[in-house]
Amino acid sequence: MVTKTKGMGELFKEVINKDLCTLCGACIGDCPYTVFYRGKIRMLDLCTREEGHCYGYCPRTRTDLDAINNKLFGVPFTGAEIGTVKDVFMARSRDAKVRSGAQYGGTVTSLLLLALESDLINAAITTNTDEDKLPEASVARSAAGVMAGAGSNYMAYPVLEALNRMPKDSKEKLGIVVTPCQAIALAKMRLDPPTQRASLDNIRLSVGLFCTWALAYDRFYEFLKNNVDLPKVRKFDIPPPPANRFDVYIGKEVKSFPLDEVRKYRMPTCAYCLDMTAEFTDISVGSVEGIEGWNTVIVRTQHGADIIAEAKKKGKLEIKDLPAQSLAHLKEASLIKKARAVQEIVKKTGDKNDLMYIDISHDLKEKLLGHKVGAQGGH
Amino acid sequence: MNKLAKDPINVVVAGVGGQGNVMVTLVLGNTLVHDGYFVTIGETYGASQRGGSVMSHLKISAEKQYSPLIPEGQADIVLGMEPVETLRVLKSYGNQNVVTVVNPRPIHAVDFTGSGAGYPDMRELLAQITGMSAKTYIVEATGEAQKLGNSMLANMILIGALIQTGLVTISREAIEKTIVDMFPKAVKENIAALSKGRELAAKQ
Amino acid sequence: MQYIDIDAPGSNQLFIGNEAMARGALEAGIGWASAYPGTPSSEILGSLAEVAKKRGIYVEWSVNEKVAIEAGAAASYAGIRSLVAMKMNGLNVVIDFLSTIVLSGIGKKGLVLMVGDDPAAHSSSNETDSRPVSKWLDIPLVEPGDFQEAKDMIPYLYDISEEFGTICILRSVTRVAHARGNIRLGEIPKVVHKARFEQYFDPAAPMPTPIMCVPSSFRHMFQHMRLDKIREKFETSTYNKYVGPEKPDLLIVTSGSGWLYSQDAVNALKAENRIGILKLGTLWPLPEKLVKSCLSKADKVLFIEETDPFLEGVIMEFAAGFSPESKRNLFYGNHTRHLNSFGELTPDAVIKAITGVLDIPYAPRDADYMKKVEAVPQQYVMDRLLTFCPGCPHRASFWAIKNALAMDGRHGFVTGDIGCYSMALGPAGFFQTRTHQCMGAGAGLANGFGQLHRFGFDQPVVSVVGDSTFYHSIIPGLVNGVHNHSDFTLVILDNGATAMTGFQPHPGTELTAMGEPAAQISMENICRAIGARVEVCDPFDLKSTTRTMLSMIEQKEGARVAIMRRTCELVRQKKEEKPYKMKIDPEKCLGEDCGCNRLCTRVFRCPGLIWDPVAGKTKIDEVICNECGVCADICPEGAITREAVA
Numbered sequence A: 001m002v003t004k005t006k007g008m009g010e011l012f013k014e015v016i017n018k019d020l021c022t023l024c025g026a027c028i029g030d031c032p033y034t035v036f037y038r039g040k041i042r043m044l045d046l047c048t049r050e051e052g053h054c055y056g057y058c059p060r061t062r063t064d065l066d067a068i069n070n071k072l073f074g075v076p077f078t079g080a081e082i083g084t085v086k087d088v089f090m091a092r093s094r095d096a097k098v099r100s101g102a103q104y105g106g107t108v109t110s111l112l113l114l115a116l117e118s119d120l121i122n123a124a125i126t127t128n129t130d131e132d133k134l135p136e137a138s139v140a141r142s143a144a145g146v147m148a149g150a151g152s153n154y155m156a157y158p159v160l161e162a163l164n165r166m167p168k169d170s171k172e173k174l175g176i177v178v179t180p181c182q183a184i185a186l187a188k189m190r191l192d193p194p195t196q197r198a199s200l201d202n203i204r205l206s207v208g209l210f211c212t213w214a215l216a217y218d219r220f221y222e223f224l225k226n227n228v229d230l231p232k233v234r235k236f237d238i239p240p241p242p243a244n245r246f247d248v249y250i251g252k253e254v255k256s257f258p259l260d261e262v263r264k265y266r267m268p269t270c271a272y273c274l275d276m277t278a279e280f281t282d283i284s285v286g287s288v289e290g291i292e293g294w295n296t297v298i299v300r301t302q303h304g305a306d307i308i309a310e311a312k313k314k315g316k317l318e319i320k321d322l323p324a325q326s327l328a329h330l331k332e333a334s335l336i337k338k339a340r341a342v343q344e345i346v347k348k349t350g351d352k353n354d355l356m357y358i359d360i361s362h363d364l365k366e367k368l369l370g371h372k373v374g375a376q377g378g379h
Numbered sequence B: 001m002n003k004l005a006k007d008p009i010n011v012v013v014a015g016v017g018g019q020g021n022v023m024v025t026l027v028l029g030n031t032l033v034h035d036g037y038f039v040t041i042g043e044t045y046g047a048s049q050r051g052g053s054v055m056s057h058l059k060i061s062a063e064k065q066y067s068p069l070i071p072e073g074q075a076d077i078v079l080g081m082e083p084v085e086t087l088r089v090l091k092s093y094g095n096q097n098v099v100t101v102v103n104p105r106p107i108h109a110v111d112f113t114g115s116g117a118g119y120p121d122m123r124e125l126l127a128q129i130t131g132m133s134a135k136t137y138i139v140e141a142t143g144e145a146q147k148l149g150n151s152m153l154a155n156m157i158l159i160g161a162l163i164q165t166g167l168v169t170i171s172r173e174a175i176e177k178t179i180v181d182m183f184p185k186a187v188k189e190n191i192a193a194l195s196k197g198r199e200l201a202a203k204q
Numbered sequence C: 001m002q003y004i005d006i007d008a009p010g011s012n013q014l015f016i017g018n019e020a021m022a023r024g025a026l027e028a029g030i031g032w033a034s035a036y037p038g039t040p041s042s043e044i045l046g047s048l049a050e051v052a053k054k055r056g057i058y059v060e061w062s063v064n065e066k067v068a069i070e071a072g073a074a075a076s077y078a079g080i081r082s083l084v085a086m087k088m089n090g091l092n093v094v095i096d097f098l099s100t101i102v103l104s105g106i107g108k109k110g111l112v113l114m115v116g117d118d119p120a121a122h123s124s125s126n127e128t129d130s131r132p133v134s135k136w137l138d139i140p141l142v143e144p145g146d147f148q149e150a151k152d153m154i155p156y157l158y159d160i161s162e163e164f165g166t167i168c169i170l171r172s173v174t175r176v177a178h179a180r181g182n183i184r185l186g187e188i189p190k191v192v193h194k195a196r197f198e199q200y201f202d203p204a205a206p207m208p209t210p211i212m213c214v215p216s217s218f219r220h221m222f223q224h225m226r227l228d229k230i231r232e233k234f235e236t237s238t239y240n241k242y243v244g245p246e247k248p249d250l251l252i253v254t255s256g257s258g259w260l261y262s263q264d265a266v267n268a269l270k271a272e273n274r275i276g277i278l279k280l281g282t283l284w285p286l287p288e289k290l291v292k293s294c295l296s297k298a299d300k301v302l303f304i305e306e307t308d309p310f311l312e313g314v315i316m317e318f319a320a321g322f323s324p325e326s327k328r329n330l331f332y333g334n335h336t337r338h339l340n341s342f343g344e345l346t347p348d349a350v351i352k353a354i355t356g357v358l359d360i361p362y363a364p365r366d367a368d369y370m371k372k373v374e375a376v377p378q379q380y381v382m383d384r385l386l387t388f389c390p391g392c393p394h395r396a397s398f399w400a401i402k403n404a405l406a407m408d409g410r411h412g413f414v415t416g417d418i419g420c421y422s423m424a425l426g427p428a429g430f431f432q433t434r435t436h437q438c439m440g441a442g443a444g445l446a447n448g449f450g451q452l453h454r455f456g457f458d459q460p461v462v463s464v465v466g467d468s469t470f471y472h473s474i475i476p477g478l479v480n481g482v483h484n485h486s487d488f489t490l491v492i493l494d495n496g497a498t499a500m501t502g503f504q505p506h507p508g509t510e511l512t513a514m515g516e517p518a519a520q521i522s523m524e525n526i527c528r529a530i531g532a533r534v535e536v537c538d539p540f541d542l543k544s545t546t547r548t549m550l551s552m553i554e555q556k557e558g559a560r561v562a563i564m565r566r567t568c569e570l571v572r573q574k575k576e577e578k579p580y581k582m583k584i585d586p587e588k589c590l591g592e593d594c595g596c597n598r599l600c601t602r603v604f605r606c607p608g609l610i611w612d613p614v615a616g617k618t619k620i621d622e623v624i625c626n627e628c629g630v631c632a633d634i635c636p637e638g639a640i641t642r643e644a645v646a
């Protein structure tokens, strides 16, 4: 693929200053000119290079989805609702301890633990929740470390910075948990691998999280601080539709906020996001509509299939078929996210031929533009 | 009797902040005043420690006190402590009769560095300097000074070379007295540097 | 080392103008000298300080110019010849006192104010001409035309000051004060100073008390009567002279640096027979008779002055009142644009002015040579911008300030002040400074910006000042800020010296001007006493300094102070060896590649680091680097390392 890449000046002009940044972290960590501070990527000085990895890897600069799909799965991007699928089912951890700290079924945590235990990886890069209940990146090298990362923090956080910071000569085998936008950045890295830092081949397992939208770190944190007793918070949850709630578990209680109120703090860039099921990873994991304590699991690559097989063999996961209706709903939700993104983008650019960062076929574009979407994004 | 080849003799000392430009003019000036001349020295300063171009004007006369600045194109001698600075001064103050003594040791400027251009090619730079001078003495002052044990002695080597040009007659006693006054702790080294400078210029 | 008090009357010495003035002061038998440093005036007090103890005089670097002159006046009141020195900016600070001491008069002994002007603002924030203050405030003013006069005029001026009981001003410019030339020394008298403030209530006494400026109109009238008498005296002063033919084609009227340039120009044009020069040394009150008689020599008159057309104005005004029968001149100068009233005077400017009036050919270099001049490639003579010294703490301080402001992201900015750190307007300080005016202005502006939140203003404001500046003129700004809840951060770059002007002591340093132990005034105690939150950090610790800056910027309200403390590199290197040995590993250096793009040589830009475009790597220039170690912390690749020198 020949996508003309640009430099940091343009990255700020086209993405960051326009509030399109997803906070994936691809542009920070190995560059002295950019830092993450209080919810924003900041420019310390202007790098004058005409081409930079920062621009090249950003999931909101022109992204050739065909090229990525080809690279990862050997086929072009079709726009299928939930991406490339080897297998889909529902699962949960067999370990009650894992389940108790986990978001839903603890599948993600279980898989990471297994990968670590079976020496598939030496370290897991995840997003944890710190004492202030803010997200923070973690490179966990022990079971305890991985367990500490369980649970979802719905604020976007630039976890790829931690990957960029891995020592250049590191041979550590890595597992990484990413949201869909982070997965796109990771895939763009694989298309044009950096030469000046640790090899991407070190990544042996990428686990994607389903995502409808994420919350803006700084603004949402203000909201939380003003409304709940932060130190006592145990868990955040957005139960699958039709719940329409944001639940905060405080000690033994649950404080619920109408999702509409919370939605105000969503990252503006999420409105333009095409991917709900983290299509560019080895395995994607989300909730199951109507069935509490279980995860929807989509296996996408051979790597993914292998670890699932291993999990089955070692009895780490309890696996069941996903009810057809759940799958249908998932597909519809995912398609709606795609359609809404394309329609929002055209609203913004005012030009059907300008899809900002998205590079897709004409037919797919027309299909998505024509698809009916509801009034607002669910979760 | 006026021992100057011309009255006044206009000398421009060109260098970079921190090189000791003021020291050079002081050694020359004090010596010449003791020898009975009128000397006027004007300097560009503010830059004296901060990496900027530094230039001193030295006017020597047997007759009267001149102003501290040399008009454009009116230098008789350019004493260049640094090649780019030497060329810069020739551009403004050089003329068809000017005699140049230059130390070919570069001092990089943050601006050369910042822009990524690097320092100009030394051979071409020296060719420009030679082309703009009636006579040029290229004196490896810094290198020789390091051999003598201290790069600051480069200045005294250049002064030696300047004396050797014969354009200003400075008595041995007078300059040695200045050295004793100004550098009481390093008289021998400075006198050695002075002779080294004369020796290097004599060969050219 | 040679001191200005060398005991060799009649001998010839090479002095800079300031030393000549100081020597003149010793020959005048002064007992007191006070000043605030400022180029081009600093060496007056500096050179006196070196000999003060030996010569039994008192010398002081005062906290600011106003205190300097008021303290100096006290010496005069108590019967001690007193000298006060400052640059032209300082004159603005003391105007209020000057406007009253001309009315109240001085003591029994003379009081002379030496003001150094800096045309072209080589080392200044402006290039104001001080001479008009004489006319404005009714103060006698003289201006030396060469180095000898710079010395000789001082005893003369003390005599005038004492004879007429008024403060007098000596104005000099950079090219006299800071240039070097021949001086023939005179005797330094042995004076036994005895101070006593006599309190005579008799109005007829030589110095009746109380000393006061009221009744003002009456005293104003009295000062004008004095000026008339001084004018008479000036008519015959040997510092005014005419040289040239009896009937010149052109009369140049000049003073100060213009005197030497005019002579040089006439000489270069070989026009000695056509041009006459009236050189004035006593400018105010104007010696009118002398001027009138010289004007009658020529039809054409050209004023050569640095900077303002001061004589041009007063003489043309004076000539306008001549009777109809007297000779009328054609005047040239600034009003005819033959000369600029800005920038510095140069021999070339004078030559150009003369050849603009008289048709005299002038071409110092031949056409061939001019071709060569034009052929010099620009990249060979690229400008060398000024920058902080290698190892300067300011570079590190501004790095931290820059990063903190960038991380905060609300478009905060720095209001600047006067000192080496003024260079932060440019790449040396990463273009952080957004306002640059006079001493103290940065803090004053910050006070104002810090109140504008009520009108929607939400940018962090950082006032950056030096240590000497802090004592000189920042304290009231901080008091105002704390008292009125203004929202700004004051950063004091405390490098332990007035580095810009030559490392003079200030109230925070250990020694007085005379080298005696001083009572050190702690700036943090002052700030805390005012009620500000104060943090002290070491700018070489970039991480913690940046963190401190962030916490300062993010504080919601009230003036707060960050003191970035580290000794000026030029002072440190006189006392200690280099602390580290710096190395660059070319294997690790990324150079222009993605991930660095020459952060060190392109942005940080310490002169100790040089870029090798051929190798595509950064190198250490071992002659220039002061081995401070800071760049090791900015290199993202760890390519630059420092090894402590045992």
Ligand SMILES: Cc1cc2nc3c(=O)[nH]c(=O)nc-3n(C[C@H](O)[C@H](O)[C@H](O)COP(=O)(O)OP(=O)(O)OC[C@H]3O[C@@H](n4cnc5c(N)ncnc54)[C@H](O)[C@@H]3O)c2cc1C
Pocket: A101, A102, A103, A104, A105, A106, A107, A108, A109, A110, A126, A127, A128, A135, A149, A150, A151, A152, A153, A154, A155, A156, A157, A159, A177, A178, A179, A209, A210, A211, A212, A213, A214, A215, A285, A286, A287, A288, A295, A379
């Ligand atoms: C911002 C966000 C939005 C989401 N939206 C949806 C949705 O719309 N529908 C849906 O079905 N599921 C969504 N999820 C996924 C869901 O919350 C669970 O993470 C997922 O189902 C896995 O469950 P689990 O029990 O296996 O998790 P666990 O075993 O508890 O593992 C959770 C993993 O998520 C990682 N993580 C936590 N916070 C973040 C973060 N801010 N960014 C990146 N990684 C993080 C942790 O490091 C941990 O590895 C979202 C997750 C996030 C972070």
Ligand code: SF4
Pocket: C584, C588, C589, C590, C591, C592, C596, C597, C598, C599, C600, C601, C617, C618, C634, C635, C636, C637, C638, C639, C640
């Ligand atoms: S900052 Fe480090 S990696 Fe970058 S050019 Fe300088 S030495 Fe090389």
Ligand code: SF4
Pocket: C390, C391, C582, C606, C607, C608, C609, C620, C624, C625, C626, C627, C628, C629, C630, C631, C632
């Ligand atoms: S150590 Fe680095 S920052 Fe310090 S003087 Fe040397 S090159 Fe400059």
